[in-house]
Amino acid sequence: MYKNKQWELDRRTLLKGMGAIGLAALSPNAFSLANENKPIFNQKTRIKLSEYQTFQSTCAMECLHCNLTAFTHQGKLIKIEATEGFNVKCCLRGISRTKWVYHKDRLTTPLLRVGEKGKAEFKPISWNDALDLIEKNIRETIDKYGNEGLFISTHAGNMDSIKNDMGKAFFDYLGGSTKQAGSLCCSAVTAAMIPMVGLRYADTRDTVKDSRYILCWGNNPAVTMHAYFKNYNQARRNGARMVVIDPRFNETAAKADEWIPIIPGTDTALALGMIKLIIEENLTDKPFLRAHTGAVYLVDEQQKLLRDSANDKDSYLVFDTLTQQIVRHDTPNIVPALTHDELPNKINYTTVFEQIYWQAKPWTIEKTSKETDIPQETIIRLARDYATTKPAMIVQNMSGAQRTEFGAYVAASQFYLALLTGNIGKKGAGICDAGGVRQMAKFNPIIPPAPNVKPINPIPVAKVGEWIVNERPHPINFWWIMTMGVMTQLPNTNMVRKALKKVPFVVVADNLMSSTALYADLVLPVTTIFEDTSLMAGVRSQYVQLMEKAVEPPGEAKPDYWIFARLAERFGFGDVFNQPIEHYIDTCLAGSGITREMLEKGPVRPVEGDWIPFKDGIFRTSTQKAHFFIEEWQDKNYSPIVTYYPVKESTTGSPELAKKYPLMAVQRKLARSVHSSHGMNEWILEVQRNQPNILIHPNDALSRGINNGDWVFAFNDRGEHRAIAVVTTHIKQGVVSLDNGWWEQQGGSSSHVTNDHVEPLGNGHCCNSTLINVRREA
Numbered sequence: 001m002y003k004n005k006q007w008e009l010d011r012r013t014l015l016k017g018m019g020a021i022g023l024a025a026l027s028p029n030a031f032s033l034a035n036e037n038k039p040i041f042n043q044k045t046r047i048k049l050s051e052y053q054t055f056q057s058t059c060a061m062e063c064l065h066c067n068l069t070a071f072t073h074q075g076k077l078i079k080i081e082a083t084e085g086f087n088v089k090c091c092l093r094g095i096s097r098t099k100w101v102y103h104k105d106r107l108t109t110p111l112l113r114v115g116e117k118g119k120a121e122f123k124p125i126s127w128n129d130a131l132d133l134i135e136k137n138i139r140e141t142i143d144k145y146g147n148e149g150l151f152i153s154t155h156a157g158n159m160d161s162i163k164n165d166m167g168k169a170f171f172d173y174l175g176g177s178t179k180q181a182g183s184l185c186c187s188a189v190t191a192a193m194i195p196m197v198g199l200r201y202a203d204t205r206d207t208v209k210d211s212r213y214i215l216c217w218g219n220n221p222a223v224t225m226h227a228y229f230k231n232y233n234q235a236r237r238n239g240a241r242m243v244v245i246d247p248r249f250n251e252t253a254a255k256a257d258e259w260i261p262i263i264p265g266t267d268t269a270l271a272l273g274m275i276k277l278i279i280e281e282n283l284t285d286k287p288f289l290r291a292h293t294g295a296v297y298l299v300d301e302q303q304k305l306l307r308d309s310a311n312d313k314d315s316y317l318v319f320d321t322l323t324q325q326i327v328r329h330d331t332p333n334i335v336p337a338l339t340h341d342e343l344p345n346k347i348n349y350t351t352v353f354e355q356i357y358w359q360a361k362p363w364t365i366e367k368t369s370k371e372t373d374i375p376q377e378t379i380i381r382l383a384r385d386y387a388t389t390k391p392a393m394i395v396q397n398m399s400g401a402q403r404t405e406f407g408a409y410v411a412a413s414q415f416y417l418a419l420l421t422g423n424i425g426k427k428g429a430g431i432c433d434a435g436g437v438r439q440m441a442k443f444n445p446i447i448p449p450a451p452n453v454k455p456i457n458p459i460p461v462a463k464v465g466e467w468i469v470n471e472r473p474h475p476i477n478f479w480w481i482m483t484m485g486v487m488t489q490l491p492n493t494n495m496v497r498k499a500l501k502k503v504p505f506v507v508v509a510d511n512l513m514s515s516t517a518l519y520a521d522l523v524l525p526v527t528t529i530f531e532d533t534s535l536m537a538g539v540r541s542q543y544v545q546l547m548e549k550a551v552e553p554p555g556e557a558k559p560d561y562w563i564f565a566r567l568a569e570r571f572g573f574g575d576v577f578n579q580p581i582e583h584y585i586d587t588c589l590a591g592s593g594i595t596r597e598m599l600e601k602g603p604v605r606p607v608e609g610d611w612i613p614f615k616d617g618i619f620r621t622s623t624q625k626a627h628f629f630i631e632e633w634q635d636k637n638y639s640p641i642v643t644y645y646p647v648k649e650s651t652t653g654s655p656e657l658a659k660k661y662p663l664m665a666v667q668r669k670l671a672r673s674v675h676s677s678h679g680m681n682e683w684i685l686e687v688q689r690n691q692p693n694i695l696i697h698p699n700d701a702l703s704r705g706i707n708n709g710d711w712v713f714a715f716n717d718r719g720e721h722r723a724i725a726v727v728t729t730h731i732k733q734g735v736v737s738l739d740n741g742w743w744e745q746q747g748g749s750s751s752h753v754t755n756d757h758v759e760p761l762g763n764g765h766c767c768n769s770t771l772i773n774v775r776r777e778a
Contacts, residue, residue, distance in 0.1 A: 047073060055550035056083055056602065057529045058536050059094050061677040062156030062185065064227045065436075065541035066090035067603050068097070070530050070550045077101050077530060077551045086603060087543075088227035093674065096683035100528055101551065103682070105512055107525035108555025117501050117519045127556060127566075133522060135570045137505040138174065141477040147454050149477040150177035151503075153464070155184065155484035157677055160534045160547060161588050163560040165446050166577070167482055170564040172450035173573050178476065181458035182763025184489055185398065188407030189433060191762030195630045196415050198620030201539040202613035203435025204393060209234040210428030213385060213392035214242045217414060218267060218401025221432075222251035223671050225397055235428075241389070243382070245270070246400070247666055248695060248737045249730035260382070261732040264664045264768050265647030266372040267401040271413030272644055273368030274383035276360040278420060283387035285422030286338055292617030293419055294627040295353040296336035297329060303640070305629060306349060314623050319343055319351075330623070352629045355641045356416065363644075371644075373732075387421045391428035394418060398434065400666055405647045405769045408761035412630070413642045419626050425614040436539040439613065441592040441606035443537050446584040447576060460758040462765050465495030469502055479503045482526075482560060487515035488676035488741055488749040491767055492756040494719045509560055512680060515744035525557040532559040535585045535599075537592070542611060544592070546585070546599035633761055647769045649755050651734065654771065661716045661771035663700065667750060668737045676741040676749070692723035692747065695737035696774060701727040704774060711777040714738060716770070719752035722777070736774060 053072045058065045067083040068090055080097050082089040110130035115121025141149040152171050154164045171177035183190075190200045208214065208231035222229050232255075236242060244253040245260045245267070253259040262270065278284060289295040297316045298306040308315035308328050316329045318336035324344070327334060337343050340354045369376045386392050394414045396402065402410045415424075415431055423429040437443075457473045464486065468476050479500075490496045500506055500519035508520035517523045531553040536545040561581065568577035585596055594604050619626045634640040651658040672688035673679045694714055696706065706712055708727040713720045714736065721738060731737050738750035754767040 052078070053550075055530060055548040056545070057547040057550070058541070058545045059090070059097070059674075060158045060160045060529055060534075060536065060547070061674045062159055063093070063540065063674045064088065064225065065159070065536055065538065065543075065545065066094055066227055067543065067545055068094050068529075072550050075551060080530075083602075088230075091226060091671070092687060093678050093681070093684065096678075096681055097529065099682045100511070100678070101530060102554075103512060103680070105680070106554050106557070107511060107513065107517075107523060108557060109525060110556070111523040111525075113521045117521075118497070120513060120518050122523065127558070130522060130524065131566055131570065134507060134567060137478050138571075141505075142174070145475055145477050147174065147176040148178055148456050148474040150174065150480075151179075151459070151468070151476045151478065152177050152480045152482075153180060153484050153486055154482055155489065156675065157483035157485065158560075159536075159538050159540065161443070161537045162446060162534045162581070162584055164483055166561045166564050166584075167480070169445075169447035169450065170568060170577065171480070172453045173568065173576065174571065175452060176454035176456050178456050178474070179458045180461040180464065182461045182758070182765070184461055184765045186402065186434065186764075187461075187762040188402040188759050188764035189396070189399075189411040189762075191408040191632075191759075191764070192412035192415060192630075193433075195621075195627060195632050196412060197614060197626050198622070199439060199613070201435045202431075202433065202439050203397070203611075204430040204432040204613060205231060205435070206610040207427040207429075207612060208232055208393065208395075208432060209238065211235050211391055211393040212240050212428060213389035214240055214395060215382075215386060215392065216242065216244045216246075216252050216256065216395045218246055218399040218410070219395060219397050220246070220250040220252045220669065221395055221397060222255060223669055226671065241385070243385075247664075247732040247735045248668065250668075260374055260378060263371070263373050263650075263732070264666050264735060265404045265650050265653075267404075268406065268409045268413045268642065268644045269363060269368055269371040270374065270379065271410075271417060272360045272363040272642070273365060273372075273379055274386070275356065275413075275416060275420065276363050277365070277380065277383040278387045278417075279357050279360065281384070281387075283384070284420045288422035288617060289353065289420065290336055290338055292425075292619070293625055294329070294623070294629060295351065295356070295419075296338055297352045297629060298326070298349045299352060299355055299629065300349045303634070305352075305631065316623070329625075352641070356420075356628060359639070359641050359643045386417065386423075390423065391426055392421070392423045393429055393432055394423075395432040397432055398669070400768050403667070403765050403768045405649070405755075405757055405759060405766045406645045406761070407759050407764050407766070408633075409642050409645070415626075416628065416642055419628070424626075425612065425617045427610065427612060430613055434539055435611075435613070436541050437537050437544050437606055438539050440542065440611065441544075441594070443588050443592050444590050446588050460763045462491055462756045462758050462763075464490055465492050465497075465499045466756060468499035469495060476503050477505065479506045480509075481506065481516055481520075482509040485514055485516050485676040487519065487744060488679075488751060490756075491751050491754040491765065492718050493749055493752040495756065509563065511557070515676070515749070518744060524563060525555065526563070527553045527557050527559045531557065533581050533585075534559075535588055537588060543603035543605050544589070544594050544599060545603045546596065636760065638761060649757065649766075649769045649771050651771070657771055661773045662734070663772050663774060664735045665714065665738050665750075665753065665770040665772045666735060666768045667740045667754070668695070669740055673741045676743060679741055679743050679746070690746070692721070692739040692742045692750070693726045694721075694723040694739075694774065695726050695728055695731040697731050697733040697735070698727050698729060699733050700736070700774070701725065704776065706774065706776050712774050713777060714750070714753055714772045714774050716753050716772045718754070718756075721750045721752045722747050723750075725774075725776075736772065
């Protein structure tokens, strides 16, 4: 029987803990591999360079996908280092992957639960028996509940271009399944960017160095964009000013010129206050707005955009100030009216620009300061500096500010600021967000669309626990979980635990006995990078990378795509899924201009030179203009223009709840892990701290009798999270910061207390709209 043993790691010294090979990984120059005839020494062996083989791959979870080079000897992975010549250098997480491949607790055979869920009591079974069980439970589920009874959860634990897509396609070929709606990361940004600028995942990292003013708003690029932080340092050496808006004095703030603490959830109010000042002080870029945006579109009294034809969605109407006529926005040689003053008297329509101003007008500096708790003079300086220091860039990558109840408005308000001031489409300007090769080239689906897929209502990702427990919108009988730690990342963990226990058959595909795998009925051992062949052509790196197999996986671990191919054979569509992996790689690359043969020589970037999204004001919408008035939001009964809705789970939005739980909690990403990936990596645990922290302001700690270093509990009606108190002025009073990503085996994730409300415009995650209290451990 497999029994998960207690996680106990000695606090060894760095030298003793890593040994010679470990130190080689930390310092790629420690053992030179440059001379064919020069022996390579470590404490045990003497190896010549000619006896090594090298392979390349990339960290596949939701990170920056730095390219890695693996050195193998006699079929064993010896060390990993940053690939020479790649544009960025990997971090400790990348070079410590040897400790993941050879982890003492790697799963090596399928495991069938024999005890209570959560107790990690399993027995090994064969792959054939495991596949039989999966087939049996899928068929029984479809017979009893229909395809609605099948549920698949995937996320960012592996972002390569094969595995998640293969899993989703398999369930489509079964006839469909229940899927997750939205995402835990940035679906609020997606809800803003797609209708506004026509493209998600458009990053400005190449020209950060050219910016004169960098506004890091609700995010922490020193951690979440660490490999590219060299560009920020270069900008500062060039004279740029860097400002951080965040409730926490984060790692980026420590390197910035100014830290502006803000009440969580009030970021849109700040943006509207800035917009009011920028418009009233005539700091907008009017030529840009007229030529490249929908600020000039006409709106009638019913709050509807005027069109020339109801059958042509792009036939927006504007008022031409030269001919004094209403014409299509794309009519040549016109100067469309922007402000109300440029329109005829006694009319029953206005411009989108005026609608923007009407939403911003109530947000006086006094009101904005009161709502955000930012000093009035700071707001004034912030607005003027951003509007007048050109080029200026807003950094929102992985922003915690958009992981709030109305996060789509937060993200959109930042695009408003960029568009209103013309700070977009040029070097050093724009909105720096996640981005990769998908913005530069076309890549194809690896599997043809499935025939006869039944439309099935999805479950909002933030509500997975609650909806499954309450059988909304229908019962779930079979749950497939891959590339996702639902027990560490989904909000309201106790409800997720109930869901895992409720579903009769849960399959978890993973490398280790993760927090989620503890609650599986069947655990499938899958490969890590360097143990299978795959492709990275995604939304985090601007390079297409071939992921080469360097070593055989331990025991009977298999790639996810091998599992789906074997299952597809049992269901009669094996020919779609059991092609060689090279077939799927070539299919994905077709049309991109990149071939597998090119990738065998190293990573390939589809374009040369600095990448500038929306260069020269050419956007990816059907009109090639940026839109401010979002009709999709209006269809959901929300304002089509950015407005401010107070966050419900906050001290002002829920005063009665705040009497019990008066502290607002925000989540903190750590350099030690990527979400929960690497959470049990031995080297990480040795070098980084291996216990969760809670940052709390001294005044909040004093009133609760909490001292620095005390074990404390963050708690609310959803659950509790145990951690060590760090009493510091590096967190705003009334706010605490919780660490993201800790495993159940380490005491449990901060997601035990996080809000599971659904962001209404993008089905997003509202973890930073959370009220808690903190008590000292007895």
